[in-house]
Amino acid sequence: MxxxxxxxxxxxxxxxxxxxxxxxxxxxxxxxxxxxxxxxxxxxxxxxxxxxxxxxxxxxxxxxxxxxxxxxxxxxxxSKIDLKRVAEERFLRESLEEHAVREFIKTYKESDIAILRHYIEMQLQSLKDNDYTSFLAFDDSFHSVFFKSIDKNMCWEIIESMSGHYKRIRLMSLWDEKILSNVVLQHQEVLENICNNNLEGAVEILRKHLTKISTEEMELLEKYPDYFKEQDHHNLTAKSFYGTI
Structure with a gap:
């Protein structure tokens, strides 16, 4: 510290x-x-x-x-990372953010698009600098635009205050450079679909973006077992499988 x-x-x-x-x-x-x-x-x-x-x-x-x-x-x-809590925090975020994007695409301004592009550029710079913490901060800033633009700041604050376990495992997943690049690519695809007024396309990519980490949980658990709370492995395997569908 x-x-x-x-x-x-x-x-x-x-x-x-x-x-x-x-x-x-x-x-x-x-x-x-x-x-x-x-x-x-x-x-x-x-x-x-x-x-x-x-x-x-x-x-x-x-x-x-x-x-x-x-x-x-x-x-x-x-506290050690609790994958059950990670799943619940991810569910909360996915549910709220999907609704936010559906509202955002009806009312967004060009200034909102410019801000989203700016955060993508900052993520690319963080990627060059190998600055994972800043990368994650700009990732959150990108997603926060959807809430702030439609005046749902409190919803974003709830997500932020209830995502400690999810954020930690997200940061761990970003230690893989390939995953970092995919995050930026998905942001670009979300933005492209929004600009083309393709709501369902944007929502589908957003779902994949927010749930992708479920496919990485088992690998992280095996790699860093001391960081995780003991899990019910049968239920964990089932959740990880269904999270990829």
Missing amino acids: NINEIALFKHSSFNIGDSVYYTLRKNIVALNLKPGEALSIKDISDQWNVSRSPVRDALIKLEKEGLVDIIPQKGTIV
Whole structure:
């Protein structure tokens, strides 16, 4: 964790409690804090020169989001990725975003298209720089345009606040350069279909884009078993199979 991040928050409109929460959350989602890694209230408060109370409050809030596990008499760890929760978070996003795109294609402005193109260009630059975190941030920015353009900001905020497990596995999947290139290609295809007023084409590509990670879950689970919560392998295999249909 970068102590400069908390320093920036201290000079912003955030209070200390929010600063600690957002900084911890950012580092968990970005995998700077690894799944299963121990978190010490004392160490965090000492490192950031804050009292233990806001650190404790931040961890309680993160536990409610499923991003940390507070174990009585043992301490706090970064939660391991739960593939059942990943599936639910993906379902939430897919359901809301499909409706958003259907509304967006009826009302979008040329300025919206320009913004979408800009985020694709920024993703291409991140790809050249091997900057996975920025790539994922621009990926989210691309998708957020559909919600903001139709004045459904709260829906996007719900997705953002409830996608910690999904975001982590998305970031892990981006460690494969071929997958990175496919993400950009799918964004370009979504945009092309929108510009051609092909709603069903845009929605179909969007579905593939959002559900593609289900085909990669088993490979990631085998590659990084320590990052994942123990799964019911029978149900997991079935979900991964149906997720590809």
